[in-house]
Amino acid sequence: MSSRLAITIGLGVACLGGYIAYGLHWSPRAEQERDEGTLRVALPVPVQLVMTGGDRYLAANLNVFRAIMVTTKNPDPETVAVQAQLQQQASWFNPAHEDNYYLAAATLAWQGEAQAAQIVLHNATGGRPADMYPPFFYGFNQQYFFGDYAGAATSIRTAAERVEGNNKLALQAMAARWAENMDNPKQALNILHAMASQTAHAGLRGYLQSRAARVEGLLALRAAAESYRKRKGQPIHSLNDLVPSELAELPADPTNLGYAVNLQGVPILVTRRPAQTQP
Structure with missing residues (x-):
């Protein structure tokens, strides 16, 4: 977990309480979410910005925090769908959010939400121009989940441009195999x-x-x-x-x-x- 997320979790506790009270507490589905460790509600983007005082970075952190706090080992499809929505929203608020793209690559793509994971990873590729991992994960998903070897090779070549030495050579070789x-x-x-x-x-x-x-x-x-x-x-x-x-x-x-x-x-x-x- 990045240091920025850890710091803002403490700052956002009060806001998160209001967030839940305003958008969740009134609903029995919200009680189920808190009791069972599921996700049931994702508020519209404008509401989230209002609840965070217009701070889009805090809004992104709160969404990622909720996604991380899902405790079920085998989440139901509704939970995964809401998690995907939250992470896509977080990616819109802050495309460079490191925890968000790692979580998307590690969970969403393997739980039937590969397209949502690709949105997060695509945004992170542009938001983190020096980071090889967003285009790497994006390229892996292209070939593994979508069978798009041409696109995958292009994405891996993008990742290779962001590193040097043996890592660069290994990624270029991978792009060649997929091509x-x-x-x-x-x-x-x-x-x-x-x-x-x-x-x-x-x-x-x-x-x-x-x-x-x-x-x-x-x-x-x-x-x-x-x-x-x-x-x-x-x-x-x-x-x-x-x-x-x-x-x-x-x-x-x-x-x-x-x-x-x-x-x-x-x-x-x-x-x-x-x-x-x-x-």
Whole structure:
């Protein structure tokens, strides 16, 4: 918890009492909230500003404080929805609020409110221009929850621009891996080539070039598979169907992960090595 939040919690106790009395105490749902550690009410933004004397930073802290104080280990959907609303409001009051974006990344995204978490993280990315973590968490959510590898690669590259040394190289390598999983391999290839040309680190440049070569191999396989389909009137069942009718040999993958064929007969990238069996 940041020091600013800790300090303002004490200053905001009286205001929080008025906040609850005005917006919550009259409602049986408010009693349930206080008794069960749930969240049931999120007041409109103008009301919150009035209750905090126009101090948007205090309003943000109070919202985050309420979200942190949820004690249920498995919150019900209504609690999570109100928490998401509170944290989005806090993000509007103070986009740079550190506790808010950490809490959103750690809880909301995993409780069915990934879109709300992205709003908080997007605002924090702009509000904290030197902090790598908001764009990092935002990019992770893009690929994990939404399958947006292109956007994820861009976000991770933003995170990489905010750090130096090995952390920068690791993030750039992650962006490259996600870029190669984009739905459009040609676009992925362009991104990988651009990243390779922009880095001054020889090791990273070689890594990016190997990833680009892997995507080039995929493009060659897909072109050959499409030619096979048109000629035979049916999709391929394995990569071996392409040799020697379409290709003299299968392209080598510099990463040694290899290629495969999906159920539709389209070549795809293998993203992980098979687990080794114990002897």
